[in-house]
Amino acid sequence: MKILVPIKRVADPDNANKVKVSGDGTQVTSEGLEWKMNPFDEWSLEAALRLTEDGAKKTRTGEVVLVTIGPKDAAQTVRTGLSMGAERGILVEANDQELDSNMVAQILKAIVDKEKPDLVVMGKQTVDGDSNVAGTVLAELLGWPLANYAMSLATDDDGKTLTVKRELDTGVSTIKVTGPAVITTSDRILKPESVKNGVTPADFKYPEAEGGRYASLKGIMAAKKKPIDEVTAASLGATPQKTLSYLKFELPAARSGQTTFVESVEELVQKLKSDAKVL
Amino acid sequence: MIEWSEQHKQIRSMVRRFVETEIVPQIDELEHGDTPPYEVLRKMLKTFGIGEMAKGKFLADLERTKKGEVREKKEREGFHAASADAMAMQLIPIIELCRHSPGMVTALGVSIGLTAGAIQRKGTLAQQEEFVPPLLTLEKVGAWAITEPGSGSDAFGSMKASARRDGDDYILNGSKTFITNGPYADTIVFICRLEGAPGPDGELPIVSFILDRGTPGLEQSKPLRKMGMHSSPTGQLFLDDVRVPKSRLLGESEEGGARKSAKDTFGSERTGVAAMSLGIIERCLELCKEYSKTRVQFGKAIGEFQLIQLKLAKMEVARMNVQNLVFRQIELAGYGKHMDLAEASAAKLYCAQSAMEVCLEAVQLFGGNGYMAEYRVEQLCRDAKVLQIYGGTDEIQISQIARSMLRDV
Ligand SMILES: Cc1cc2nc3c(=O)[nH]c(=O)nc-3n(C[C@H](O)[C@H](O)[C@H](O)COP(=O)(O)OP(=O)(O)OC[C@H]3O[C@@H](n4cnc5c(N)ncnc54)[C@H](O)[C@@H]3O)c2cc1C
Numbered sequence: 001m002k003i004l005v006p007i008k009r010v011a012d013p014d015n016a017n018k019v020k021v022s023g024d025g026t027q028v029t030s031e032g033l034e035w036k037m038n039p040f041d042e043w044s045l046e047a048a049l050r051l052t053e054d055g056a057k058k059t060r061t062g063e064v065v066l067v068t069i070g071p072k073d074a075a076q077t078v079r080t081g082l083s084m085g086a087e088r089g090i091l092v093e094a095n096d097q098e099l100d101s102n103m104v105a106q107i108l109k110a111i112v113d114k115e116k117p118d119l120v121v122m123g124k125q126t127v128d129g130d131s132n133v134a135g136t137v138l139a140e141l142l143g144w145p146l147a148n149y150a151m152s153l154a155t156d157d158d159g160k161t162l163t164v165k166r167e168l169d170t171g172v173s174t175i176k177v178t179g180p181a182v183i184t185t186s187d188r189i190l191k192p193e194s195v196k197n198g199v200t201p202a203d204f205k206y207p208e209a210e211g212g213r214y215a216s217l218k219g220i221m222a223a224k225k226k227p228i229d230e231v232t233a234a235s236l237g238a239t240p241q242k243t244l245s246y247l248k249f250e251l252p253a254a255r256s257g258q259t260t261f262v263e264s265v266e267e268l269v270q271k272l273k274s275d276a277k278v279l
Numbered sequence: 280m281i282e283w284s285e286q287h288k289q290i291r292s293m294v295r296r297f298v299e300t301e302i303v304p305q306i307d308e309l310e311h312g313d314t315p316p317y318e319v320l321r322k323m324l325k326t327f328g329i330g331e332m333a334k335g336k337f338l339a340d341l342e343r344t345k346k347g348e349v350r351e352k353k354e355r356e357g358f359h360a361a362s363a364d365a366m367a368m369q370l371i372p373i374i375e376l377c378r379h380s381p382g383m384v385t386a387l388g389v390s391i392g393l394t395a396g397a398i399q400r401k402g403t404l405a406q407q408e409e410f411v412p413p414l415l416t417l418e419k420v421g422a423w424a425i426t427e428p429g430s431g432s433d434a435f436g437s438m439k440a441s442a443r444r445d446g447d448d449y450i451l452n453g454s455k456t457f458i459t460n461g462p463y464a465d466t467i468v469f470i471c472r473l474e475g476a477p478g479p480d481g482e483l484p485i486v487s488f489i490l491d492r493g494t495p496g497l498e499q500s501k502p503l504r505k506m507g508m509h510s511s512p513t514g515q516l517f518l519d520d521v522r523v524p525k526s527r528l529l530g531e532s533e534e535g536g537a538r539k540s541a542k543d544t545f546g547s548e549r550t551g552v553a554a555m556s557l558g559i560i561e562r563c564l565e566l567c568k569e570y571s572k573t574r575v576q577f578g579k580a581i582g583e584f585q586l587i588q589l590k591l592a593k594m595e596v597a598r599m600n601v602q603n604l605v606f607r608q609i610e611l612a613g614y615g616k617h618m619d620l621a622e623a624s625a626a627k628l629y630c631a632q633s634a635m636e637v638c639l640e641a642v643q644l645f646g647g648n649g650y651m652a653e654y655r656v657e658q659l660c661r662d663a664k665v666l667q668i669y670g671g672t673d674e675i676q677i678s679q680i681a682r683s684m685l686r687d688v
Contacts, residue, residue, distance in 0.1 A: 036292075076285055083289060210300065214293050216328035217368055220286060 001062035003048040004117040007041040009077040010128045021249045040123025046212035047189045048121045055200035063087045083215035083223035103240035105137035110238035124184040139182040151188035154196035280606040294375040309510040316510045321417045330416030363613030370554040377558025381662040382510030389459040394421025401530045401540045422464035424455040440471035451521040461514030465492045485538040487529035496521035507661030548670040549627040553604045556630035563641040564594045590640045597633040621683035628676040631666035638663045
């Protein structure tokens with residue numbers, strides 16, 4: 001099985017340097033930021049790796065291709081994914097500021113047309129833009145079935161059909177999709193038994209984790225030698241059009257950090273109404 | 280080397296994530312309780328494939344030696360990035376662990392670096408094959424025992440522990456103290472004097488034996504209570520007529536090469552201290568910067584007071600210097616070289632003292648909170664002190680540096 005996993009780098013919230021807005025409010029500035037892989041993408045990569053390996057024997061049985069759209073140094077994020085186990089990477093050179101979800105989906109479509117993967121497994125959203133759009137638009141452009149918010153994946157005997165449990169506010173919906181398809185994931189995909197591929201023994205459990213797997217030192221060394229192709233939208237024959245324009249950015253108001261102590265429940269309710277204005 | 284490479288940073292962020300999710304949440308049990316460190320260390324070696332990688336390389340080298348291929352040890356021409364990276368891969372986990380738990384590094388370093396290292400250097404092929412691989416993965420815990428109640432800095436001069444021939448066997452007696460991993464060790468390298476004829480230097484030869492936990496006559500004490508490094512159990516060993524066959528004599532030779540081997544072991548112990556100090560200093564500095572910005576007194580963040588700024592600036596200078604020494608170690612490895620004993624002593628002396636100073640200033644900068652366990656700097660401060668004592672005290676390093684300088688005059 002060949003899976004395409006689109007990944008994006010986002011500002012690392014643990015770093016002392018935070019995202020800033022330019023003086024005129026027209027753009028978000030990224031100077032001095034440390035980057036990490038968008039967590040939703042990391043979970044998708046984990047799911048894709050589980051689909052294409054024997055988890056017990058730790059051997060690869062399929063191919064995971066990473067693609068990122070961004071500046072040249074975003075290759076580092078691809079390298080991180082390669083050290084976790086993906087086979088190769090593609091960097092589509094672009095300026096973050098000049099992209100919107102629609103353009104991302106159009107560029108991804110061009111990549112899919114070229115790579116012809118069996119699945120695209122991607123994060124449901126990024127933690128910076130929070131749009132939750134690219135995966136859905138991509139499925140539409142490709143005319144492929146879409147399984148959003150997957151919390152578990154299991155391949156059927158034919159290897160092409162997947163049983164997908166989707167996590168929704170109202171409960172869990174179970175659907176079957178036949179590949180090629182687009183899948184977006186939720187964090188429950190990290191559960192020890194959430195991915196079944198017919199190769200990894202059915203009773204195998206992945207370790208309980210809050211993120212994707214750790215790259216081993218061997219993996220990190222091996223990643224140095226794995227290929228990352230650098231391409232442009234034009235070289236792929238894509239002419240993505242921007243449909244969204246940003247009007248203004250502003251930082252959220254700083255929290256006051258004040259603590260108020262109350263004597264009774266009545267007073268609490270009163271304060272929530274009058275001071276906090278949340279009731 | 281002037282800065283960490285992208286690959287180094289990647290290793291760092293992976294290990295940091297592991298430390299923060301696996302160790303920090305149980306730091307109090309590890310640092311103030313009775314939870315031994317081995318389980319979580321094993322998990323770390325496994326997660327990053329460190330143990331398996333070391334074992335694989337060791338077995339491949341051993342196979343080559345068996346076939347009679349001589350391992351080329353000569354200095355290579357030019358710089359080899361792979362060798363430098365291999366050194367960086369050893370040092371980065373040390374730095375990262377030391378940000379929270381220097382004791383873990385002590386326990387791990389003694390087991391893998393000192394114990395497995397000594398057997399690898401001096402053991403027969405059969406001894407290496409039997410004892411080294413499980414130590415590299417921490418499947419077995421190792422201890423390396425030279426210090427005695429009556430002999431520390433003068434480790435060889437006043438050594439009382441002894442071995443006596445008895446037919447084909449040896450009978451061992453003596454006691455050892457301050458032995459890292461002593462209470463839990465499965466494999467112990469025991470260093471002693473061989474009774475009988477003195478060697479060419481007029482002294483009884485120094486030899487080493489490999490002992491198993493549970494050998495009759497060997498007693499391993501409970502952990503000793505100590506100032507810091509609580510995540511590294513330290514204990515005493517008592518040997519009362521312990522009988523071992525010749526196959527347990529390290530190198531199966533009575534030549535007394537153990538003296539040189541023990542010195543090499545000291546050398547390797549010293550090089551780890553720079554990385555340990557860097558982790559401790561980095562963490563103190565990080566905590567201090569944050570506290571200087573958020574702690575308000577006299578209507579100002581304390582970072583605005585010049586006396587606080589002086590502390591921060593000095594900590595930063597220490598961080599830069601210690602980091603440069605770590606970089607030098609990595610760069611040297613790339614050229615197939617390592618620090619000689621005098622340089623390693625100088626580096627150990629400087630790094631240990633810097634770590635201690637930074638920690639004391641960090642406690643001071645935090646005021647009363649600095650004295651409280653919750654703010655963590657007091658733990659690092661207690662831990663850092665031992666860097667000036669073990670692996671040769673500051674005083675011993677100084678005399679070694681001076682001796683080597685005066686010899687050259
Ligand atoms: C936490 C911990 C873990 C340890 N782990 C191990 C271990 O795993 N294996 C092991 O074998 N040992 C271990 N040790 C022992 C350690 O190596 C010794 O404590 C150290 O070498 C100092 O010896 P000593 O304690 O006998 O001090 P002493 O040698 O008695 O020194 C006392 C003081 O005299 C000074 N001094 C001594 N000689 C001179 C001199 N010639 N000139 C000037 N000053 C001098 C010293 O610097 C020191 O200040 C450990 C110690 C500690 C604290």
